[in-house]
Amino acid sequence: MMFMSKSRIKSSKKNFNPQILAFCCNWCSYAGADLAGVSRFQYPPNIRIIRVMCSGRVDPSFILKAINDGVDGVLITGCHIGDCHYISGNEHTKERFENLFEIIIKQIGLNSDRIRLEWVSASEGRRFADLITEFTKRIKKLGPLKKQNNSNIE
Numbered sequence: 001m002m003f004m005s006k007s008r009i010k011s012s013k014k015n016f017n018p019q020i021l022a023f024c025c026n027w028c029s030y031a032g033a034d035l036a037g038v039s040r041f042q043y044p045p046n047i048r049i050i051r052v053m054c055s056g057r058v059d060p061s062f063i064l065k066a067i068n069d070g071v072d073g074v075l076i077t078g079c080h081i082g083d084c085h086y087i088s089g090n091e092h093t094k095e096r097f098e099n100l101f102e103i104i105i106k107q108i109g110l111n112s113d114r115i116r117l118e119w120v121s122a123s124e125g126r127r128f129a130d131l132i133t134e135f136t137k138r139i140k141k142l143g144p145l146k147k148q149n150n151s152n153i154e
């Protein structure tokens with residue numbers, strides 16, 4: 001077994017480039033991401049976006065699969081409450097997300113800061129860019145996702 005010195009650990013965390021997956025609903029948050037791009041708002045390039053028709057389409061198993069496949073953080077975004085194009089899709093998302101935290105995330109030992117749910121409208125390009133910037137900083141601070149014995153992840 002190899003051990004790293006404290007300064008080496010610090011340096012490897014500093015150079016850590018997190019992989020972040022974002023689920024964006026087609027009607028609001030994806031349009032917000034698009035507006036951020038068109039407006040040339042800067043944000044870190046660590047994010048990969050999966051466009052879904054509604055945040056309610058994001059099954060908790062997608063999040064767990066992403067974590068299992070090695071992403072360091074997952075962001076789920078959708079229309080603000082009351083603005084969902086499928087009326088109550090985002091309300092289901094909120095409920096599922098709370099259950100995911102309570103039942104699954106705590107049980108598998110995943111730091112809940114690695115998963116985040118946010119509402120972003122089509123006109124909030126700046127907000128989208130700021131959200132990605134802040135979330136990337138948070139994940140960088142946490143460091144790479146470590147898997148231990150397939151059950152205790154941090």
Ligand code: FES
Nearest residue numbers: 025054078079085
């Ligand atoms: S359509 Fe955007 S959250 Fe439902």
